[in-house]
Amino acid sequence: xxxxxxxxxxxxxxxxxxxxxxxxxxxxxxxxxxxxxxxxxxxxxxxxxxxxxxxxxxxxxxxxxxxxxxxxxxxxxxxxxxxxxxxxxxxxxxxxxxxxxxxxxxxxxxxxxxxxxxxxxxxxxxxxxxxxxxxxxxxxxxxxxxxxxxxxxxxxxxxxxxxxxxxxxxxxxxxxxxxxxxxxxxxxxxxxxxxxxxxxxxxxxxxxxxxxxxxxxxxxxxxxxxxxxxxxxxxxxxxxxxxxxxxxxxxxxxxxxxxxxxxxxxxxxxxxxxxxxxxxxxxxxxxxxxxxxxxxxxxxxxxxxxxxxxxxxxxxxxxxxxxxxxxxxxxxxxxxxxxxxxxxxxxxxxxxxxxxxxxxxxxxxxxxxxxxxxxxxxxxxxxxxxxxxxxxxxxxxxxxxxxxxxxxxxxxxxxxx
Ligand SMILES: *Cc1c(COP(=O)(O)O)cnc(C)c1O
Ligand SMILES: [Zn+2]
Numbered sequence: 001x002x003x004x005x006x007x008x009x010x011x012x013x014x015x016x017x018x019x020x021x022x023x024x025x026x027x028x029x030x031x032x033x034x035x036x037x038x039x040x041x042x043x044x045x046x047x048x049x050x051x052x053x054x055x056x057x058x059x060x061x062x063x064x065x066x067x068x069x070x071x072x073x074x075x076x077x078x079x080x081x082x083x084x085x086x087x088x089x090x091x092x093x094x095x096x097x098x099x100x101x102x103x104x105x106x107x108x109x110x111x112x113x114x115x116x117x118x119x120x121x122x123x124x125x126x127x128x129x130x131x132x133x134x135x136x137x138x139x140x141x142x143x144x145x146x147x148x149x150x151x152x153x154x155x156x157x158x159x160x161x162x163x164x165x166x167x168x169x170x171x172x173x174x175x176x177x178x179x180x181x182x183x184x185x186x187x188x189x190x191x192x193x194x195x196x197x198x199x200x201x202x203x204x205x206x207x208x209x210x211x212x213x214x215x216x217x218x219x220x221x222x223x224x225x226x227x228x229x230x231x232x233x234x235x236x237x238x239x240x241x242x243x244x245x246x247x248x249x250x251x252x253x254x255x256x257x258x259x260x261x262x263x264x265x266x267x268x269x270x271x272x273x274x275x276x277x278x279x280x281x282x283x284x285x286x287x288x289x290x291x292x293x294x295x296x297x298x299x300x301x302x303x304x305x306x307x308x309x310x311x312x313x314x315x316x317x318x319x320x321x322x323x324x325x326x327x328x329x330x331x332x333x334x335x336x337x338x339x340x341x342x343x344x345x346x347x348x349x350x351x352x353x354x355x356x357x358x359x360x361x362x363x364x365x366x367x368x369x370x371x372x373x374x375x376x377x378x379x380x381x382x383x384x385x386x387x388x389x390x391x392x393x394x395x396x397x398x399x400x401x402x403x404x405x406x407x408x409x410x411x412x413x414x415x416x417x
Contacts, residue, residue, distance in 0.1 A: 003043075004064050007206055008034040010310070018064075020123050020198065022205045030306065031206045033064045041254045046225060049256070056111055056214040062250055063214075064207050069121050070147045071114020073103040075214050079222040079372070084340040085353075089360040093370045095228070096337070097219055099377070100345050104142045105166065106378035107135035107299075107346075108215065108240065113143050113200055115211035120198035126150060127197040131188035133181050133236065133299045134163030135377055140200055141170035152197065154184050159298060162381045180293055182304045201237075209307075212240045216247025219372055220257060227257060229369035232267045232356045234348045234376055235277045235322070236300035238311030241268050244374070245314045264372075266320035267364070268311060269355035271295035271330060271347075277308045278322045281315055296327045296385045297347040299377055321364065325354035331389050333357065334379060344379030352376070 006015040011029025022031055044061040052058030056075025057068050078098045086094035099108040113136070117128055128144040129152040130136050137153035144151035151172035155164070156179060167174050177184045185202075192199040200208045220227055227248050233241050245266055251257040270278045273295025276288045288308040293301035305311070315322055325333060330347050333354035337343050345353070356373045365371050379386075394410065396402040 003035055003040050003061060005034045005036050007031040020120070020125075020203045022203055033206055033210055035062070035064075035250075037250075037253050044254050044256060046256060049221065056114060056211070056218070059214055059217045062217065062247075062254070063115055064210050065115060065118045065122065067122060068114070068118040070117035070143050071104075071110060074110040074114035075102065076218060077102055079219060080341065080343070082341050082373075085337065088336070088340060089357060090367055091360060091365060091371055092368050095219075095223075095370070095372045096341060096343060097215065097372055097374045098343060099215070100343060100349065100375050100379070104146070105135070105138040106381065107139065108212070108374070108376040109135040109139040110143075111214050112136075112208045112211035112239075113139040116200035116204045116208035117143050117147055117149070117198065119207040120149075120200070120204055121147065123198070123204075125196070125198035127152065127195075129153065129188070129192070129197045129199045130201055131181070131185040131199070132201075133301060134159050134166075134381070135299050136201065137167040137172075137174070138163065138170075138381075141167045141172040141174075144172060145170040149198075154188050154191075156180050156184055156298075160382050160384060162383065163299075166381060181302050182290065185304075205306075209239045209243055212243035213247030213250065215240065215374060216244045217251065220248065220251055223370065225257060226370070227251075227261050228264045228372040229262070230265045230267060230320070230365055230371045231374070232269060232352055232359065232371065233374040234300050234352050235268045235270050235305070235308075235311055236302045236348075237305045238277055238307035238309075240374075240376070241266065242307050242310045242314050245318060263318060266314050266318040267355065267359055268315055268320070268322040269352045270322065270324050271297040271300060271351050272324040272326045273297070274301040274303060275324045276303060277305055277311050278324050280308060281312045281322045286312065295330075295347075296382075297325075297330055297351050298382075299346060299348045300351065321359065323355040323358050325351045325358075329354040331385060334386070335389070337375070338379070343375060345375045346377035346379050346382040347385060348377045349375040349379070 009024035157176035274293035290304035334350035
């Protein structure tokens with residue numbers, strides 16, 4: 001029996017066959033996977049999940065793929081109890097979901113690409129493509145290489161050097177477009193219409209976005225089959241945020257979580273230099289006013305976010321909230337997580353931690369509540385933003401005398417101040 005029934009328009013509810021399509025022909029609403037939860041409930045169990053692979057594929061019963069071939073090691077990243085950061089923020093049960101160590105390219109995008117390209121293979125595509133703010137390009141390029149697919153990635157030309165190198169090394173065609181992500185995305189949609197490629201976040205987006213649900217599935221399992229009280233997660237297109245919510249709710253629907261399990265409050269994080277979803281939420285709008293991004297958090301700089309309205313709805317429906325962080329606060333967030341937990345995250349993670357801190361200080365969480373912050377990318381990819389914001393190494397000649405004078409002397413001096 002098939003677990004996937006159809007694709008369904010999120011706006012008008014019209015149903016479509018399971019094909020590489022993403023918008024409703026009638027109302028232009030986005031299409032989403034429609035599952036047969038009754039059927040899934042019969043097959044899924046905690047025991048079966050526990051005995052599954054140590055990857056996101058242990059949740060295959062709730063993913064729109066039958067024969068995964070791509071991204072077989074993606075997901076199942078650590079959930080870290082953040083004792084030190086928790087102490088600093090007055091939270092006794094703070095956890096970091098650490099997708100900065102995802103496989104193979106160190107960001108949460110390895111989840112969505114595993115699902116999208118596995119489905120693309122089932123559909124018979126031989127070419128993978130994407131419009132990317134950096135991390136998606138890295139992951140599509142790496143996974144296409146290992147899957148033996150041809151690959152085109154489209155990026156804004158002003159991306160961080162390490163994100164560009166982190167795509168080029170896998171030898172795809174990298175197209176750097178003069179413009180921001182929204183320009184890249186518009187161009188990619190035109191290309192997707194004309195060439196028969198699997199654009200993971202365009203024509204196979206309904207499948208791609210389902211991959212983000214595994215961020216919820218894993219956290220629930222890692223907490224001993226419980227949902228957290230509150231979640232803090234970054235918003236770019238709004239897809240990840242929306243799908244974390246969907247993931248927790250699905251576990252309840254198929255009775256992997258208890259029927260009366262409380263669902264988490266969802267807190268969203270944006271950069272102040274690109275905050276169209278935050279603004280819609282705060283102004284009580286159900287539509288997005290597109291903006292031109294200007295922030296160091298480039299991986300989440302989407303000025304016209306496709307799932308923005310749905311993210312606003314999720315924050316409202318879950319009794320959550322949204323906040324923003326300035327460039328300075330983002331850097332402080334990166335440094336705070338590194339200094340307290342030894343986790344080096346990129347600017348998107350810095351945004352999440354900065355917003356977590358604001359909410360903690362504003363008393364949004366009870367001190368014993370279980371709070372999970374999603375760290376979605378790796379700091380080694382955005383090192384340049386830290387230049388001028390860290391102490392310098394202490395330079396010495398190879399002499400014990402200099403070491404004592406310049407290092408021990410200074411360290412003692414500065415700790416006496
Ligand atoms: C893409 C990305 C996100 C969020 O993506 P959505 O478009 O909102 O699903 C968050 N963090 C990082 C590091 C990303 O690369
Ligand atoms: Zn429709």
